[in-house]
Amino acid sequence: xxxxxxxxxxxxxxxxVVISSHFQREKLAACGLDTQTxxxxxxxxxxxxxxxxxxxNSGISAEGNVNMLQTLTQHRxxxxxxxxTVRGQITAVTEVPRGRTIDTEVVFESxxxxxxxxxxxRSLKPDPDKTGARGAGDRPAPVVTDLAQxxxxxxxxxxxxxxxxxxxxxxxxxxxxxxxxAAGFRAPxxxxxxxxxYLLAHxxxxxxxxxxxxxxxxxxxxxxxxxxxxxxAPGTDAICIxxxxxxxxxxxxxxxA
Numbered sequence: 001x002x003x004x005x006x007x008x009x010x011x012x013x014x015x016x017v018v019i020s021s022h023f024q025r026e027k028l029a030a031c032g033l034d035t036q037t038x039x040x041x042x043x044x045x046x047x048x049x050x051x052x053x054x055x056x057n058s059g060i061s062a063e064g065n066v067n068m069l070q071t072l073t074q075h076r077x078x079x080x081x082x083x084x085t086v087r088g089q090i091t092a093v094t095e096v097p098r099g100r101t102i103d104t105e106v107v108f109e110s111x112x113x114x115x116x117x118x119x120x121x122r123s124l125k126p127d128p129d130k131t132g133a134r135g136a137g138d139r140p141a142p143v144v145t146d147l148a149q150x151x152x153x154x155x156x157x158x159x160x161x162x163x164x165x166x167x168x169x170x171x172x173x174x175x176x177x178x179x180x181x182a183a184g185f186r187a188p189x190x191x192x193x194x195x196x197x198y199l200l201a202h203x204x205x206x207x208x209x210x211x212x213x214x215x216x217x218x219x220x221x222x223x224x225x226x227x228x229x230x231x232x233a234p235g236t237d238a239i240c241i242x243x244x245x246x247x248x249x250x251x252x253x254x255x256x257a
Contacts, residue, residue, distance in 0.1 A: 004059040006102050006125070012058040012088035017050050017108060019043075021080045030165035031194065032156060033201045041077035044117060044212065045200050048072065048193030051106035051119040053170060054086045062171045064183050065123045067192030067218045068101065069140065073118040073255075074212040084108040084116055099127035126183060140217060143238045143250040150231035150242065153202050158190065163224035166194050189221035195249045198230050199239050203256065213255035220248040 004010065019042035025035045028043065037043075048070055052062050078084060088106035101124055108117040144150065164175045172179035173188060180188040196216060203209065220243075222228060228243040240250035 001056075002059055003061050006060055006090050006093050006100070008090055008092050010058075010060070010090040012054050012060075012086070012106070015054060015057060015086050017047075017054075017084050017086045018082065019046050019050075019078065019080060024080060027166055028197065028201075030162060031197050032162065033197060034205075037201050037204050039204075039208065040080055042080050042082070043197060043200060043204075044072055044074045044078070045193050045196040047078070047106075047108055047117045047119045048121070048196060049168065049191065050086065050108070051088060051104065051121060052193075053168070054088050054106060055090075055104065056170050058088075060090070062123075064173055064179075065102070065125050065171060066173075066189075066221075067121065068124055069122040069218070070192055070196070070214075070216040071118070071120045072196070072212070072214045072216060074209070075115050075117065077210060078108065078116045082110070084110060096124070098124060100125045142219075142247065143215075143217060143252045144233055144236075144240050144242075144247050146233070147242065147245065147247070149233055150240070151234055152229045152231045154198065154230040155227070156198060156230070157227040158222070158224050160188070160224045163188060163190055163194070167191065185221060185223070187223045187225060189223050192216070192218050192249070195222055195241055196251075198228075198241060199249070199251055202230050202232070202239065203253075207256055209256050211255050211257040213253075215252045215254065217250050218248075219250065220246060222248050 028035045092103040094101045105120045167175040174191045232239050237253040241248045
């Protein structure tokens, strides 16, 4: 693979993506989630990873990158085994104290051109020469403002075997101890999309939405040997993953219908 430097305006190669029934069963089972939760539809969380791999397949390396912000919109359910066309573009590359942030816009369309899923992302590409530096741009305001009001809806414990069974090639900080340590982490951390599965499993069990629009913020890493809870903030539009009394991943629910 010939790798390209990420620059604003870089267009991904157009490709076809399919979330197969087998793939979804395998990956949700690895996460310890009910494989029947999505009732024949594809879990939208998978399109976070598919958007990243669309970049990798176009020559934009994901190695060492860390999710910061993800928007995930389901315009209508993507069905299992349904071929979708993926189109993407890098919209901004910004220098920050820890390296560079990269903004991407990625859409998944049906055979008729109907937009099915939109998965836009901001990630941090750390600079090895700036290990230990702090700061990755403006920090968005928290979605969860009162942890004492959270209502726990699920609890999970990770193991290295779980995380490795879920992870795919492309970013070894999610499955290789030495790679994670070289990037400045004590251990491999789960990919952002893996964490989102736990949030969406609850939303589907509670609501089974046709339309969904989330802003997802990755506040703290979740390592491959940690326990966490999924919690909602009653009376608000917030859902989160929390560990050790702090928010690790949180989402603002903009549409749930």
